[in-house]
Amino acid sequence: MIEVTNLSKSYGSTQALRGVSFRVESGEIIGLLGPNGAGKTTMMRVLTGYLQPDEGQVTVDGLDVLTDTLEVQKRIGYLPENAPLYPELSVQAYLKMIANLRQIPAADQPACLSEAVRATALTDHLTRPIGELSRGYRQRVGLAQAILHQPKLLICDEPTASLDPTQIVEVRRLIRRLARHSTVILSTHILSEVEATCDRVIILLNGEVKADARLADLSATTDAVLVLAEGAPDATKDLKALAGAENVEAYPTPDGHQYRVRGAGGVDLRPAIYELAHTRSWPLRELRRDVRTLETVFNELTTQVRRTSADTGEMKAGRRGSDQNPSASHLSERR
Ligand SMILES: Nc1ncnc2c1ncn2[C@@H]1O[C@H](COP(=O)(O)OP(=O)(O)O)[C@@H](O)[C@H]1O
Ligand SMILES: [Mg+2]
Structure with missing residues (x-):
């Protein structure tokens, strides 16, 4: 059409x-x-x-x-x-x-x-x-x-x-x-x-x-989220090498390193990740399943845009001050 x-x-x-x-x-x-x-x-x-x-x-x-x-x-x-x-x-x-x-x-x-x-x-x-x-x-x-x-x-x-x-x-x-x-x-x-x-x-x-x-x-896609304690070695490469891993994103968090691993075709990768963490002796703090919602996707995208635009001193997209509107269900330009 x-x-x-x-x-x-x-x-x-x-x-x-x-x-x-x-x-x-x-x-x-x-x-x-x-x-x-x-x-x-x-x-x-x-x-x-x-x-x-x-x-x-x-x-x-x-x-x-x-x-x-x-x-x-x-x-x-x-x-x-x-x-x-x-x-x-x-x-x-x-x-x-x-x-x-x-x-x-x-x-x-x-x-x-x-x-x-x-x-x-x-x-x-x-x-x-x-x-x-x-x-x-x-x-x-x-x-x-x-x-x-x-x-x-x-x-x-x-x-x-x-x-x-x-x-x-x-x-x-x-x-x-x-x-x-x-x-x-x-x-x-x-x-x-x-x-x-x-x-x-x-x-x-x-x-x-x-x-x-x-x-x-979007809602049929499930990610595995794992958190490794502060001081753990970077797990990105090993996670990417995991059979069935389609995408790996890493975020630093206040209490360690968080990774989001998407399994191809919605496959749940938690058992394989647990096995890997055990083999590598990673200080595993958390391992959970996370259904991707529109809000998850949108927040990731706007965070990326904010990070990139912060480099150029621009602020083109983002959430309203999160203290006033923590739900992110209303999006607005930050001027
Ligand atoms: N007639 C116009 N003259 C100059 N700039 C415009 C005009 N219309 C839109 N823009 C600019 O183009 C961009 C996109 O605007 P718009 O298409 O209205 O976005 P949205 O509908 O998503 O809010 C904005 O930066 C806006 O300020
Ligand atoms: Mg408009």
Whole structure:
């Protein structure tokens, strides 16, 4: 449905996208996850043909967004970050106006309108001025306009931002329902949003794709974590040589050295690691299994970015002060 190849976009000296590539299959619900400033909105504006990239290619449903922009836009429903709604118009008048703007034939308009209104549960609010609706209902109107022309692809930029918890649940449920008939890509800076709504996550940091994984695969991956006491020899090489070890990461911790070892195909490497520790007489302090969650992956990635950007004196991505928000479930740029 979507194929993005080596996309780059700069605003002056700010590089918002740096060589982004990914594919989206028909029927998927994709979460584009990243802190503020990661490049999510830029990505979505390029996808929808509203912004020209400096480099790279984007096709939607086999059509080139740059050359077949109008045809592509017919296939896309777009809920922008700040949907421009007309507060004085009634829901019905607004949707009618959008139907005309999209050049939906007059004969098809009643069916398109009633379907969009039904899908977003706005039937009882058709005559209300948009300005009098709650944020949650306004977001439904935004979604109704996005699906009015029955697009194959729905693109939502931070659809639950600034909604209250009840409205968030409703809008997520609505998006999942809409996804039965179309492919959905939504952006968010909230981890739990991806977990609640999406099949797959693409993590964008500093304009680069840092991870692209199906959520089911992510939670099926188990790592073995071992901690060796202070003064132990470096175990990285031996761990890497272990049969079935796919990846080994080492972190110094206050009370020793921690290693995270990923077994190929989800295999539990703890027995083999225990054996190795015994043979080498390592001062083993801890050996446990750790299921990788989206939060684990994200925290590792942002830590790496923070480490790298600390070298250049920049701080482009990171968690809000951990004392205020230890859960890391809300990501924000540190300025
Ligand atoms: N119109 C613009 N002019 C200049 N810089 C911009 C513009 N839009 C976005 N940027 C910058 O590009 C980067 C990516 O922004 P954006 O795509 O809005 O990220 P996100 O949606 O993930 O918060 C940020 O550093 C942002 O400040
Ligand atoms: Mg944005």
